[in-house]
Amino acid sequence: MFGDFRNDQMVKEHSKYAIQVDEQAGQLKAALLKDIQRSIFVYRVDCGGCNGCEIEIFAALTPLFDVERFGIKVVSSPRHADVLVYTGSMTRSMRVPALRAYHAAPDPKICVAYGACGCSGGIFHDLYCVWGGADKFIPVDVYIPGCPPTPAATIYGFAMALGILGQKMKATHHIQGEEERALPCHPRVPVELRVDIERESRRMAGYLYGKQIAEKFLDSFESDPKHVKRTIQSYLDQQDDPRLTEIMTRLLQVHQTHQGEE
C-alpha cells in the first residue's frame, strides 16, 4: 500500500538488467521442469533475509524430514546447482551477488523464490534498501510462500517443482452477491454482555486466545443460557488447565454481574 513507490525510480532503472531467458534455455528448462529423472542439487542464495528461511531449509535436511531421500542435496557452489533457492528480500547490496550466482549456475536451472521475502519482499517490502522479491531480477519458476515455510511446505514446494505433486492454490475473485449480508455473531446474546465478555477475555488472554475463549463461552451461553455455569464447569474439568479455569471463572463473574443488573 505504501512503500512500493519509494524505490520505483531506482528499481525501474535496474529492472532493465532483469534476466530474460533465451529460447533454447527456455526449452531446456521446460523439459527439466516437466520430468526430472535425476537427483537435483540445490544452492541457496540469501539476498538479505533474517535467516529464518535458512533454519527451515536445514530443518528439512534433518532425519525427520530428510529431503535427501528424494535426491535433493544442498551444494556449496552455484556451479554444481540445478536449483537456485533465493531466500530473503532482494536488497540493494545483494543484487549483484544474486545475479552472479544466477549466471554461474549451468543451464537449465530452476529458480525458487523461498519465503515471504523471496516472493515479494515480505515484511521488509517497504524498506529503503529493499527492491522487492527475487523475481525483480531473476526469472522465478516456483514460489514457496511462508514466513518461514515449514519443512513440510519446503518439501511440498520442491515436490511441485519436480512434478511429483500438483499445485493446490488458485487465484480467487469473489464479487458481492445481490442478497449478501453479514450478521453479527451470537445474535441471541445481549450485545452488552457479549462486548463485556469479549473485552474481559481479551484483557486476560490477549487478542487471539481471548477471542477463542470468549467464543467458547458465548457458544455455551447461546446453546443453554440457563446453565452456562454447569456447561463451562464440565468443559473446564475436561481441559484441566488452571489458566483457562482462571479466565473462565472471571467470565462467569462478568456474566453474574450482568444477571444482577437485570
Place this chain on the structure above:
Amino acid sequence: MLKLIKEVLKVGEATLPYPFEPIEQMPGFRGKPHHDPERCIACAACAIACPPNALTITTDFDRGFQTWSLFMGRCIYCGRCEEVCPTGAITLSPDFELAVMNKQDLYERADYKLVSCQICGLYFAPLKEIEYVFELLRQKDMPEEALAGMRSRLETCPECRRKNDVPKVVNLYREEV
C-alpha cells in the same frame, strides 16, 4: 554390526512419510488465512492490522466498489487479521501447501459494493458494513421508528451529516437562549 542393526530396529524410522501421506499439524498452527467472503463486511480492520501489508483494501469511488485483496506471497501468518476481524470472516487454517508456479495464483480478491450518500450521491462506505451496524442496533433492542430514522442517518456520508447537523445544533442553542 548385528548389534547396530538391532539398535536400528529398536529405534524405528524417524522420517515422516510426507508428502506421500498427509502430515499432522500441531493445534494452533498458523497456515493460510482462510477468508469467508460472505461473512466479510469490508471494514478494512484487517488491512490496517496487517504488518506486511499483505492485506490491502482499495476503494474505487467512481464505480462504487471496495476491493479486499490478500497477497499470500507477502503474508507472514501472524494472525493479526484473525484477531481484529469483528465478524470472524478470517481464520488461519492449517493449510500450508501454498507453493505456486504462477505468482497470480497467490492473490485472493473480493469486491464489495459501496453505498452512495442519500444527499450528495457520492459513494462513501461498504453496503455490508452499514447493514452490519444496522443489525447491531436492532440487536440492542432499538425501537422500530428510531431504527427507520437511523437508516437514513447511516446512509448519509459524514460530510453531509456534519452540514445537516450544524444548523440543528445552532437552532437548539438559540431556543435555549
